[in-house]
Amino acid sequence: MSARRQEGMRAAIESAGYTLGLLARAALLSRSSWKKRAEILSQSTVCGFGAFPVAMVVGAFTGMVLALQAGITLKTWGQEALIGVVVPASMVREMGPVMTAFILAGLVGSTMAAEIGTMAVSEEIDALEVMSINPVYYLVMPRVLALSFVTPVLTLYVDVVGILGGAFVGDRLLGLTYAEYMRNTLDTLDLKDIYSGLFKAFLFGALISSVGCAQGLRATGGAEGVGRATMRTVVICFVYILIFDYILTWLFYH
Amino acid sequence: MTPTDPVIDIAELCKTLGGRRVLNRLSLQVRRGETLAIIGRSGTGKSVLLKHIVGLMKPDSGRCSVLGVDTATAGDAGIGALRRRVGYLFQSGALLAAMDVLENVALPLRECESGLSEARIRETVRETLALVNLEGVESRMPSELSGGMRKRVGLARAIVRRPELVLYDEPTSGLDPIGTSSIDDLIRSMKSVLNVTQVVVTHDMASARRIGDRIGLIWEGRIYFVGTPAELEATDDPTVRQFVGGLTTGPMTEGIGETQLLRNRPRGDAPAE
Known part of the structure; x- marks a missing residue:
C-alpha cells in the first residue's frame, strides 16, 4: 500500500473514531436532556418539517420504481400480484430507512456541519468552552437526540408513501386492484420487518447527526473549511449508512 | 492560595504547534490586581499563551498554574471550575x-x-x-x-x-483610534470597578502603555522583557527598542541566532534556563 493511501486510511479511521466517540459522549450526556428539551424540540422541528416534502417525492417514486421493476419481471410468470409482497417488504426493511437517511444526510447533516463549522471557525466553540459550557452538551447532544427520533418517524412516513406508490403502479400499469395489493401487504408484512427498519432509522439518525457535528467541530480555515466540512459530511454519511445498513441487516436476518 | 500568591504562575512552558516551537520555556508571573499587557509581533505565541491560561491548550512540558489550579494536570471538572472564575474576551468578540x-x-x-x-x-x-x-x-x-x-x-x-481574572485577546485590533481609546478606558475601569487581575494581549504599543501596570514583550517563545511602562521606555535593549519604536530594522527582523539574542538580553530579566 502506498504511503499516501496509508495516510488516507489512517485519517479515515481516526475520523471514524472521533465521530463514534462524539456519539458516545452525546449519548452519555443525554441523561440531562430534560434541561435541553426546548432545544431538542426546536431541532426536531427543523430536521423533520424541512424534510417532509422531499421525503414524500422520494418515498413515492422509490415505491413506484420497485413496483415497476418487480412487476415487469413477475408479469412474465403471471405473478404480478406478488408486488404487494415485494414492494412493502423492500420499503419497510430497506429502502425506507436508507432513502430517508440519504435525504437527511444531504439536508440536515450538511446543515449541522455548516452551522457548527461556522461557529468553530469564528471561535464561538472556544468561547463556549471558556465559559465552561460543554459544546457536546450544548450543541451536539440536542442535535443527536432530535435526529435519532425524527429519522424513524420520517422513515415510517416514507414507508407508507412508498407502499402507496407501489399500489398506484400496480393499479395503473399491472392490472392489480388496491384491495388485492393491500391484502398481500397485510398478510405478509410482519412486525420484525417494521421494527428492524425503524431501528436502522434510529441508528442512521444518530450517525448522521454525529458525523455532521464532528465535521463541524473540527472545521478549520474559514469559509473554505466550512465548505469542506459540509461536503465531507454528505460523503461520509453515505458510506456509513451503507456499511451500517449491511451490518444491521446481517444482524437481524442472519 | 494566599492573597499574595501570584494569580498566574507559569514556569518553563513549552508548546510545539505544527512542528514549530511556539512557546519555548516561557516563564511568567502575574500578581493579584495588576493589569499585565503582553506585546509582541504577530504569530509569536501571544494568543497561544492565553489559551494555555484557560486550559484550551495543554503544555507539552512546564507548569501553568492559574488561580491555584494547574491547567496541565487538572481534569475536566477542575478546568470547568477554573473557567467560572476567569473571563475571556476573544479578538472577534466570538x-x-x-x-x-x-x-x-x-x-x-x-x-x-x-x-x-x-x-x-x-x-x-x-x-x-x-x-x-x-x-x-x-x-x-x-x-x-x-x-x-x-x-x-x-x-x-x-x-x-x-470573574477574578480577565484575559483579553487583541481587544483593540480593527478599531479606529477613538474606539481603541474607549476600550482602553474600559479595561482600566474594570480594574477599579471589579478589582480584577487582567492580562491583555496586544500588538498596539500605545494601548499597552495606557493600560498596563506592567508590560511583557514576548519574543522567540519567551517573555523577553517585563517591566513597568517607565522601565520599558528606559531600557536600551535593541530588540525592545525596535518593537517599541516600530523600526523595520533591528534584531527582530534580522533573523539573528539564539546565541546573539541571549547576549542582547537585558540584565534583571535573566533567561529562563
Missing part, C-alpha cells in the same frame, strides 16, 4: 451569531449558574452592559453591531459572572 445581545451575555448565567430567576438574570445583564457603557442594545443581533460594540458585548459576557 458572540454566538444565532442569539441576541441579551442571550449572549446571559449565556454563562443560564448554562452554568442554577437557580437564578429570569428577572435576576435580566437585571445582571443590564447592569453588566451598563459597565461596558452599552444600554438599550439587548434585543440587537451580533450582526447588527459595530466592531467596537461587539467587543463591548464580548467583554460584558466575559465579566457577567464577576
